[in-house]
Amino acid sequence: MSFNDDDDDDQYLNFLELLNDTDGTTDPSYVLSKTVRLCQKTAVNQFGAQIIPMFYYVNFFLSFLGNGLVLFIIYKYEKLNTVTNVFLLNLVLSNLLFSSSLPFWATYHLSEWIFGEALCKIVSSAYFIGFYSSILFLTLMTFDRYLAVVHAVAAAKSRKKALAVVASVVVWCISIAASVKELVLRTVSRNQFSGLVCEESGFAESTMKHWRKVSYYQQFLVFFLLPLFMVMYCYISITVRILSTRMKEKCRTIKLIFVIIFTFFVCWTPYNVVILLRAIQISMKEEESCAASDSLDKALYVTRNIAYLYCCISPVFYTFVGKKFQSHFKRLLAKKIPCLSRHLSLNSQSTRTTSQRTPHSTYDH
Template structure:
């Protein structure tokens, strides 16, 4: 996706439309000066690879996350646990991210950005806001599960306080994500590396490559390293605690832990390696051969798409894995079938009362099923 990765374009004159592509080192932005490296094969690969995959991710992920939001809005008058609050915010974050994919798919298919500079800036910033908010919310979920399972008594005695705290935490997560997306708001714009216009990050000449390295380092540290370290600690202690129990739910809970951590690593770690390589390329120009750059471009596009698949997996890893959540989905579907087109009152009679259901992946009052539900 061309507009969400960071590229160093150094203006050599006061005309902002003139860009010295000999100093461009970004791997995902394959539209460098063909005098230095002809990347038409990379553009062709992107044109065939990205659009169908992005649309598939948007449709599947949109359906799953909409179902999560739908369940919460229809079956709960209030959110009862911290993880409920985090899950709802996570679904919203994933939906906002998925909204950006059709525009990137259109750019890849058409070979240019045709939506203007303002939408380029907004779409790029929206992607980064939801990248950071999503990973931070996953971190919050792991911390909440740690508290509920490892410190059960404390969690049960402070449910109301923790619910209030969760709303403040979510507000802090969104504000931090907006702050971390500031580079996109400042530098994302349309540019013309050739006859076509594309959406990308354009850094002024006086900022140098250090700005690109800083932006990439920020994405690696806040988008992967910090969340992974917190998740690794929380889930390792959770596993150790579960191994000491004799509950028949233990093995299922352990499988859920492995699925959550495994999905995060498999989807995010490879592309994080690509970002680290981009930072190294920006700081020291480690790759100079055109063929190496083109291979790196294609690998980066594949691994980037793999990272985006995580938005489809979140509803299944954190919501649909719960028996209670699945029951609520079935109840809601039955309610919709019962409701005639013009008789909403019948729909109300078919629907179970909002207070009678529980949509919670981690129940504060039932820690034995906190991970498996």
């Protein structure tokens, strides 16, 4: 054996000794200048495997039930000749796109990624495109309501179908651009502990950390803070406007506005606070304890699914509070279940008259 071979063997033995060192100490002569903490994520992974598949399947079921019902009512009773219906259709499609990825992720958390690299990229991209676009379409719908109520006269000329289509295309483009990294960086690799994994890889760890940090801040600032401020401003302005009118159902409308703002805030804030904490954690140079990291991961699992649940049921929440969609739903029930027709008060003509009399009021129709 040559000198170089002996030297390589010594280095290999030193590496094994460092790897098997259970006291947390390192050889002073080794090239590393600090101890690297390796956190075992067994407990976190088990926690995720227990709750995530259930949440994902529930979200998937509720999403396809609720969004599918709204989509059917739009097809059956409505026309895409109004700004509200154009935004609503796009919101439903974005939620269906998002929720279509959930069964794949549920299966992934139960075992490993068994769907191949192509689906890894496609499902990841669909997941984020649907997620981001649904938030932006919710914001657009809120802004549209603000224009219709607060600036009714001016909005009569500006709220055109063509502008709604252009705005929808812009939202889809922004959502796709924000999700491009999933298509580029997501790959399937084999992990000795988890089996086949679908995750972002292919670059140095420092580069991957940078992209994760950018994603977290992008999520918090662009897809939470900005929509939250817009939603709050629009609905507060709508409330002030309604209070200054002689609207018969003033109290009911204000209660509805409060419920919308409160639900949006409660569902989205915890998840985005955790996202911000993870971004700060990555930005800090000091290593965080394994216990704190595990707690943050568990909080992310829970809060993320609450946010996703709101994302899935939002079209139902935003449509069936209106009288027009309530009337459509009653007509649909009476047609499919005739024995219920005597218990449902159907007054389509009254609804159409109200809709024609107040074409810009999104709370009366």
